[in-house]
Amino acid sequence: MDTLRALPSVHQLLEEEPATALIAAHGRPLVRFAVQRVLEDERRQATVDTSQARWARVEATIQGLRRPRLRPVVNATGVILHTNLGRAPLAAAAADATARIAGRYSTLEFDPQTGRRGRRHDLVADALRYLTGAPSAAVVNNCAAAVLLMLTALARSKEVIVARGELVEIGGGFRMPEVMRLSGARMVEVGTTNRTRAEDYAAAITSRTAAIMKVHASNFQVVGFTEAVELKPLAAIAAQHHLVLLHDLGSGALLDTTTVGLAAEPGIQESLLSGVDLVAASADKLLGGPQAGLLLGRADLVERVMKHPLARAVRVDKLTIAALAATLDLYLTQSFGEVPIWGMLRASAESIRSRAEAWQRRLADLGVAAEVAAADSTVGGGSLPGERLPTMALAITPQKGSATELLRRLREHDPPVIGRIVDERVLLDPRTVLPGEDDAVVDAVTGGLA
């Protein structure tokens, strides 16, 4: 313990010469904090560092605190909407729009024409109405919030009928029965896991029923002996009994996914045309925008929902509105190619192959062997489960070390390159690698195998 007497005080250390430069670069409070922490470590471990080692640790502590944890990665997984990697990358126009608004005051809730207060969700309502045909539109934080809000505002203390086969868990603990409970609505389950008929819904209606809810089974498939009720007959039942038909659509594509060779993902327009009264959809799934939840449908319902106090708790930020408006503008002008995820969905196997081959050639020039192999990309993000997009990926079999090891080294690259392992090979799928990220892939692989 006597050795610890040799430990200098925080005060003494801050007077030492290396402190001066660190304080100039990082400010005194942060340097003091790092010094305290390093001294505590020494005390706990009953060691006394050399002055040089101690200052190196102080500097490393400061760097650790200041290093941005939210940083770009290269998504070479082939999963287009990768929730853990931030779902849809924004279009350049949307990123620019966000940057233009971020550091300034804006017309977020102010109408410069009248000088009066405006409503933030009205800023994108016209575009959403035009694009979807919805009579009215609003925006909240995400689709989960939109669902919770519509149930709370329209069905609290009342009954909502939902098919057993649609009591889904979206992920991150978002389970339909729990959301219902949270909203104060009483869930009335009908049908069985695999089959629900129109009569099941009709038989469950009571004087306490407020709504019928349809939930899109977005992240799983039920195959075999199945039956579900389409939106149109459900809308007829709802109308006949003066109930509202709510639809948790999830992804909510504005474009037809069959045009890129995928199964049909139910669209927003289609849902509204089928007679749904209020639809909730995500803005950062197949729409390709920022995280947000869209509420689209009957004007009186949108009004009621957005007047509920909970709406204030789930309102969107100005940056979201800026990005969403710019993304919707690309749909208004049919500039779909500029929405990155639609570029990825549409990329031909040929164009992907030539990119993988270009990586392969560059690596060969650097003495690194890799193959180009057929694989599958997926949509991800709770959209089109089971659907695969044929792709051509760079496949690397490490000569020394395991594929897991290489995968880890690719992750440790700056920027991290995220791949996947299939059959003991590391696959890097060009489909989800953005233009301009090719150098990072080649660097990461050469570094990872060195």
Ligand SMILES: *Cc1c(COP(=O)(O)O)cnc(C)c1O
């Ligand atoms: C993804 C999804 C949600 C949640 O959407 P977020 O925008 O992530 O909150 C809700 N419902 C369904 C059916 C979904 O697919």
